[in-house]
Amino acid sequence: MSGHGTPIPMTSRRAGPLSGVAEVPGDKSISHRSLILGAMAIGETHISGLLEGEDVLDTAKAMRAFGAEVTDHGNGEWTVVGVGVGGFAEPDQVIDCGNSGTGVRLIMGAAATQPISVTYTGDASLNKRPMARVTDPLALFGTTTLGRSGGRLPMTLKGSSDPVPVRYEVPVPSAQVKSAVLLAGLNVPGKTVVIEKEATRDHSERMLAGFGAEITVEDTEEGRVITLTGQPELKPQVIAVPRDPSSAAFPVCAALVTPGSDVLVPGIGLNPTRAGLFATLRDMGADLTYENEREEGGEPVADLRAKFSPNMQGIEVPPERAASMIDEYPILSVVASYAKGTTMMAGVKELRVKESDRIDAMARGLRANGITVDEGDDWWSVEGLGPDGVPGGATCESFLDHRIAMSFLILGMGAQKPVSIDDGSPIATSFPIFERLMADLGAQLIRANI
Numbered sequence: 393m394s395g396h397g398t399p400i401p402m403t404s405r406r407a408g409p410l411s412g413v414a415e416v417p418g419d420k421s422i423s424h425r426s427l428i429l430g431a432m433a434i435g436e437t438h439i440s441g442l443l444e445g446e447d448v449l450d451t452a453k454a455m456r457a458f459g460a461e462v463t464d465h466g467n468g469e470w471t472v473v474g475v476g477v478g479g480f481a482e483p484d485q486v487i488d489c490g491n492s493g494t495g496v497r498l499i500m501g502a503a504a505t506q507p508i509s510v511t512y513t514g515d516a517s518l519n520k521r522p523m524a525r526v527t528d529p530l531a532l533f534g535t536t537t538l539g540r541s542g543g544r545l546p547m548t549l550k551g552s553s554d555p556v557p558v559r560y561e562v563p564v565p566s567a568q569v570k571s572a573v574l575l576a577g578l579n580v581p582g583k584t585v586v587i588e589k590e591a592t593r594d595h596s597e598r599m600l601a602g603f604g605a606e607i608t609v610e611d612t613e614e615g616r617v618i619t620l621t622g623q624p625e626l627k628p629q630v631i632a633v634p635r636d637p638s639s640a641a642f643p644v645c646a647a648l649v650t651p652g653s654d655v656l657v658p659g660i661g662l663n664p665t666r667a668g669l670f671a672t673l674r675d676m677g678a679d680l681t682y683e684n685e686r687e688e689g690g691e692p693v694a695d696l697r698a699k700f701s702p703n704m705q706g707i708e709v710p711p712e713r714a715a716s717m718i719d720e721y722p723i724l725s726v727v728a729s730y731a732k733g734t735t736m737m738a739g740v741k742e743l744r745v746k747e748s749d750r751i752d753a754m755a756r757g758l759r760a761n762g763i764t765v766d767e768g769d770d771w772w773s774v775e776g777l778g779p780d781g782v783p784g785g786a787t788c789e790s791f792l793d794h795r796i797a798m799s800f801l802i803l804g805m806g807a808q809k810p811v812s813i814d815d816g817s818p819i820a821t822s823f824p825i826f827e828r829l830m831a832d833l834g835a836q837l838i839r840a841n842i
């Protein structure tokens with residue numbers, strides 16, 4: 393879908409302690425990949441715990457447009473009957489990925505090395521985001537791109553009938569770019585090699601191996617070298633999607649800043665390429681513990697227990713941790729506002745090209761609520777005011793960005809005055825049950841501005 397319809401103004405105010413169990417939805421990254429790889433397999437893939445957020449539903453729709461049979465059986469149970477590697481039909485409609493960078497970039501990769509023409513678009517946020525980072529490596533396979541200048545959507549990609557494998561060093565730390573090149577390599581004979589200097593989330597590598605592709609990963613002086621052998625027959629899988637650590641971040645951080653809180657967030661994937669926020673919060677002195685640590689589907693999983701933490705200190709977040717918590721900096725900046733001292737976040741240039749410029753969006757809203765924020769091109773810092781010190785009282789713009797919207801609502805939960813956002817509708821892209829889940833914990837959220 394393009395756009396989010398009518399804006400939903402929202403306000404959150406300080407409430408009693410948050411308590412209870414917060415069952416957050418399935419992982420967004422793994423949900424997209426389950427649908428796309430399911431569509432490229434031969435046979436029926438079963439998915440349970442699929443995130444039914446707008447981003448993932450747009451990917452499901454796209455897979456249908458390429459000829460896969462995608463069925464919603466209710467309660468997060470889905471099946472995908474795939475068309476096989478190289479078997480995508482040319483869609484008779486524009487592929488609209490709504491708000492989702494992951495959706496459009498991964499789908500572009502999967503389709504770009506098949507002999508079809510596909511036109512892609514998105515909402516006002518997605519159509520501003522850089523796509524050359526994906527179309528540049530896809531051109532090396534022989535794919536032609538036609539579209540707006542500056543590498544922005546809408547654009548049309550036409551796959552070569554004779555694509556060649558590539559060796560590509562990803563110039564920015566991006567799992568989306570890495571994954572687009574790997575998915576493109578699936579349709580191509582020979583070995584496609586992707587090199588990343590900094591490790592980013594590795595769901596594509598793990599899931600490609602799970603679906604039966606021949607893929608190796610080596611840590612070398614050059615970086616992580618991933619080698620994929622093209623044109624495998626992918627075998628359908630039974631996938632139980634783990635709960636999303638990026639969604640878990642919101643009830644966890646809400647508990648840390650709301651006096652008296654004690655919240656359990658069960659079954660959260662702690663894959664080291666995703667869990668940087670939780671390590672950072674613990675470094676700041678958060679009362680955050682891992683209970684019932686276990687392995688599920690080859691991934692480390694734990695139940696997270698978060699309690700109100702009045703003694704958190706600002707820290708310098710290690711820049712080498714950035715990729716493992718890239719979507720969590722907005723909510724970290726909220727926690728930093730309730731810590732004592734400065735929190736410095738560096739090596740985070742990628743935040744400027746997400747659904748919004750997330751440094752700018754957070755800096756504007758935090759400042760309006762009485763918090764001092766400093767920023768440069770690839771860093772920002774927040775001066776914490778302690779557990780009782782955040783004034784609040786302002787309305788923030790969410791810039792069509794779900795993580796910005798949710799972060800400011802959490803800011804309001806410990807602030808002296810309520811905090812509002814102009815539009816909570818983007819929350820449905822990744823966390824459609826956010827409002828109900830937070831209300832069940834005891835949060836006071838209303839659909840109106842102060």
Ligand SMILES: O=C(O)C1=C[C@@H](OP(=O)(O)O)[C@@H](O)[C@H](O)C1
Binds near residue numbers: 422494565566567571
């Ligand atoms: O591959 C993925 O599933 C994602 C990769 C990250 O984006 P980049 O690859 O642009 O860093 C992340 O921000 C996004 O939410 C999901």
Ligand SMILES: C=C(OP(=O)(O)O)C(=O)O
Binds near residue numbers: 491492494719746747
């Ligand atoms: C950056 C995000 O998603 P995407 O790039 O898929 O739009 C996110 O979910 O925070």
